[in-house]
Amino acid sequence: MMRFFGTLLLCLTVCCHLRAQTSFGDACVGSWKGVMHIYNKGVLKDSVPVRLTVTPTNQPQTWTWKTEYLSPKTPVVKDYILRLKDAAKQEYVTDEGNGIMLLDYLFVNKLYSVFETQGIVLTSTYELIGDTLIFEVTSGKQQTETGPAVTTYSVDNLQRVVFKKAN
Structure with missing residues (x-):
């Protein structure tokens, strides 16, 4: 019985160590x-096909984070850079360009950002669950x-994408 628990503990330690070596950016590499x-005030207002492409750059712990909103009326491309700022603290930076x-x-497996712009409070999350990446923005x-x-703030809007890995 002790041998079983010893083996189980060793397996858990190795799995946790291997998982710790894979950064969030590396885990998201690929096409989604x-x-x-x-949604506005809980009511679905629109839907838009979206493609996310994450690729490593030539700089360590840095990835391109390209989101394409494939709206027939107004397509939009967001070309961002995700950078691991501090591995010990699990802090990242999203570089939106123009100094932002x-x-x-x-x-664990969820990236959080909370910020304010022009009096609007936004939260942004990416949660990786297997081959699914869930992106949400509330405002x-x-x-x-x-x-x-x-002081509490209203949550008036939600944008949500459930991404699947594209093969």
């Missing part, structure tokens, strides 16, 4: 396809004081 569903840098924080700006020293 999905449909963005756009968003800080991202990795917890809202209405502030409500809900108690001493607590």
